Amino acid sequence: MDDSLPARTQPRIHTAPRTDVSQDQGKFRIHFNFPGRAVPDHDDHGYGPLATVVESFMDPGTFIRMHQHRNEEIVSWVPDGVMRHDDRQDNALVTDPEHLMVMNAGSGFWHSEETLADDPPLRMLQIFVRPHSLDLEPGIQHEPIPDPVPNEWRHLFGPEGTDAPLSVRNDVDCHDCRLEADATTTLPSRSGWHTYLYVFDGAVDVGEESVGYTESALVTDESEVPVTATEDSTVVAFTINPDAPVTRQGTIGR
Structure with missing residues (x-):
């Protein structure tokens, strides 16, 4: 080894097991x-504008009555099955693998969720982003998303004014990827931002760290980090501006 060359610095990767915080x-x-x-x-359960990533299960024939959210951005990501949404703005929307929904709750947004008796069991992610300001204009986005390409990252949402299919009102970008066993990709990154990865299905190696089913990893520098699937996997990655101004008065995503 040539001692004149600087040692390669390993990226700072913090891993976390599956959460023990749940509601049944x-x-x-x-x-x-x-x-x-x-x-x-x-000193914060969230990380900058990303408050929490919630793994949600709904059995067939489940109804969650009309309720209000305030001061949070809620993204519904459904990789399989359907989630049926109604609200007081007369929207009747179905979120499924071809569509993404962002509820920009702002000053207040009322909605209900449902699965019908003949719908399949639903497992999804509901992502809570802290907005940059309180009591913003409420609204909802429900749009088709590009078809996934194996072993490639798909851009799902990002800050307002970017080319992401849907937007949230703070500095978070989200990508997902279906990685085939033994395939490798590079974790999404952005200068000055950090990246949080959640393994929805399967298991991966993030750099030199193993991250299994429903586990997560947070990379707190700008290194190019390889992600290699040790089995067929579905992963979701969030690039986050850790210094973004945030509010912490959301109904759930405080």
């Missing part, structure tokens, strides 16, 4: 993943 309401069950908890001594 019978036909509706949720697990809260808190990205800030991956970092030792971090």
Whole structure:
């Protein structure tokens, strides 16, 4: 080894097991993943504008009555099955693998969720982003998303004014990827931002760290980090501006 060359610095990767924070309401069950908890001594359960990533389960024939959210951006990502949405703006929307929904709750947004008796069991992610300001104009986005390409990242949402298919009102970008066993990709990154990865299905190696089913990893520098699937996997990655101004008065995503 040539001692004149600087040693290669390993990226700072913090891993976290599956969350132990959950709620069981019978036909509706949720697990809260808190990205800030991956970092030792971090004083916030969230990480910058990303408050929490919630793994949600709805059995067939489940109805969640009309309720209000305030001061949070809620993204519904459904990789399989359907989630049926109604709201007081007369929207009747179906979110499925071909569509993404962003509820920009702002000053207040009322909605209900449902699966019909003949719908398949639903497992999805509901992603809570802290907005940059309180009491913004409420609204909803429901758009088709590009078909996934194996082993490639798909851009799902990003800050307002970017080329992402849908937007949130703070500095978070989200990508997903279906990685085939033994395939490798590079974790999404952005200068000055950090990246949080959640393994929805399967298992991967993030750099030199193993991250299994429903586990997560937070990379707190700008290194180019390889992600290699040790089995067929579905992963979701969030690039986050850790210094973005945030509010913390959301109904759930505080």
